[in-house]
Structures are given as structure tokens and as C-alpha cells.
Amino acid sequence: GQQLNQSxxxxxxxxxxxxxxxxxxxxxxxxxxxxxxxxGEGPVLLIALYKAGELTSNGRLTAxxxxxxxxxxxxxxxxxxxxxxxxxxxGLKGGGSQGNLIFGKGTKLSVKP
Amino acid sequence: xxxxxxxxxxxVTEKGKDVELRCDPISGHTALYWYRQxxxxxxxxxxYFQGNSAPDKSGLPSDRFSxxxxxxxxxxxxIQRTQQEDSAVYLCASSRRATGAxxxxxxxxxxxGSRLTVL
Numbered sequence: 700g701q702q703l704n705q706s707x708x709x710x711x712x713x714x715x716x717x718x719x720x721x722x723x724x725x726x727x728x729x730x731x732x733x734x735x736x737x738x739g740e741g742p743v744l745l746i747a748l749y750k751a752g753e754l755t756s757n758g759r760l761t762a763x764x765x766x767x768x769x770x771x772x773x774x775x776x777x778x779x780x781x782x783x784x785x786x787x788x789x790g791l792k793g794g795g796s797q798g799n800l801i802f803g804k805g806t807k808l809s810v811k812p
Numbered sequence: 813x814x815x816x817x818x819x820x821x822x823x824v825t826e827k828g829k830d831v832e833l834r835c836d837p838i839s840g841h842t843a844l845y846w847y848r849q850x851x852x853x854x855x856x857x858x859x860y861f862q863g864n865s866a867p868d869k870s871g872l873p874s875d876r877f878s879x880x881x882x883x884x885x886x887x888x889x890x891i892q893r894t895q896q897e898d899s900a901v902y903l904c905a906s907s908r909r910a911t912g913a914x915x916x917x918x919x920x921x922x923x924x925g926s927r928l929t930v931l
Contacts (some may be wrong), residue, residue, distance in 0.1 A: 701814070703854070705854075730914060731881060732914065740924050740925075741816070741903050741905070741922025741923050741925055742855070742903075742922050742924075742926055743922070744914075744919050744920065744928050746912050747915065747919075750914075778815075787854060787855065789855075789912070796843075796860070796862065796868075796910035796911045797843065797860075797907060797911070797914065797918075797920055798843075798845055798857065798860035798862070798868050798910055799846070799857075800857070800920075801857075802847075802854040802855040802856075803854050804853055804854040805854055
């Protein structure tokens with residue numbers, strides 16, 4: 700099936716550092732989404748991107764929809780312990796329903812206090 | 813309800829047994845989705861329901877998996893003759909509808925999942 704390549708797979712960072720993760724695909728998507736999953740919980744939507752080149756912020760989080768529409772990245776600035784969790788990217792092709800969302804394998808973020 | 817509710821939260825079963833996992837979506841949400849999350853993997857789409865339309869079953873991995881949604885609300889995912897590779901967290905999500913802009917009530921809201929362990 701279609702794949703989204705998400706990297707890095709995991710990362711350990713020092714509190715206060717900035718974090719960057721990305722998602723790439725060989726296919727074009729019309730919507731990119733970033734979710735966070737806390738331990739024992741379901742994923743929660745952080746940011747939705749709808750246009751190529753779009754840059755959107757949500758607090759300390761910033762995500763961009765790549766110009767080629769085949770990639771997206773998520774940045775977290777000044778990380779804090781509660782940023783721990785798994786971050787998933789997801790892509791949706793034009794005209795598709797949300798049942799056609801394709802998820803990356805996730806980036807597991809661990810913060811050293 | 814206020815959120816998507818799934819039960820049981822944990823289920824341990826023996827290989828070959830059947831299991832049923834239940835999902836109560838947010839009231840008024842017409843779209844309901846089931847995903848499987850295996851260790852270290854992303855979310856694997858299984859099936860989704862939109863209103864009274866025929867469900868999209870394209871993600872079900874085998875004929876041992878089935879799901880139904882009664883009365884447009886509660887959904888049950890059934891796994892027959894469970895195998896060890898079925899061990900995973902099964903996540904349910906709902907949204908107001910499956911199509912349209914992903915914002916507001918149309919954002920997928922996930923439950924906490926049902927963790928299935930097949931011995």
C-alpha cells in the first residue's frame with residue numbers, strides 16, 4: 700500500500716531544545732495532518748495543512764506543507780517534558796474521505812528533564 | 813457522549829478464540845473508523861462507516877475480521893479465530909462526517925483504544 704516515510708523514528712532531546720521531524724511520500728497529497736499520541740491515549744490532531752507552502756503554528760508547534768505536496772515537517776520549539784509522546788503525520792489525497800487517511804509510523808519523542 | 817469510548821481497554825485471549833471490541837462514538841457523528849496500531853507501526857486503516865452508506869472494508873486484513881454499526885451509533889469489531897499477529901491496539905475514531913474540510917467537529921476524535929493480546 701501507499702507509504703508515508705516519517706523520520707526520525709525516535710529522538711531524545713534535552714529540555715529547551717528545538718525538535719524537527721518530517722514526513723515524505725512518493726505521492727502527492729492535498730492535506731497534511733500532524734497528530735500527537737500520549738501514552739495510553741488515542742492520537743489528537745495538532746495541525747492541519749491544506750495548501751502547498753502553507754506554514755501554520757499552534758503554540759510552540761509549527762508545521763509546513765511542502766511545495767511539492769509530497770512532504771511536510773513539524774517543528775517544536777523550546778521542548779518541555781509534556782511534549783513526550785508519539786507524533787504521527789497523515790496525508791489525504793484530494794477528494795478522499797477521512798477513511799482514506801494514510802499515517803506515517805510515528806516519531807517517538809522522549810525529553811530528558 | 814463527550815468523547816469516543818472503547819471497551820474493553822485491555823483484552824487477553826487465547827489463540828483461536830473470538831473477540832469483540834466495542835466503540836461508542838461521539839453523539840451526532842455520522843462517520844466511524846477503526847484502525848489497528850501494532851507495536852512500532854503507524855495506524856493501519858481497517859474499516860469506516862459513513863451514515864447509512866455501505867462501509868468501506870478495504871483495510872480489513874482477512875475474512876476473520878468484521879465490523880458492524882448498529883443504528884448508526886455503536887460499532888463492534890469482531891476478530892474470529894484470533895492469531896498472535898492480531899495482537900495490537902485497536903483504535904476507534906469518529907467525526908461529524910467523513911468528507912469535507914478537516915476542522916471543527918469534522919476532525920477525527922480517537923478513543924483510547926482496546927489493547928488486544930493473543931497468547
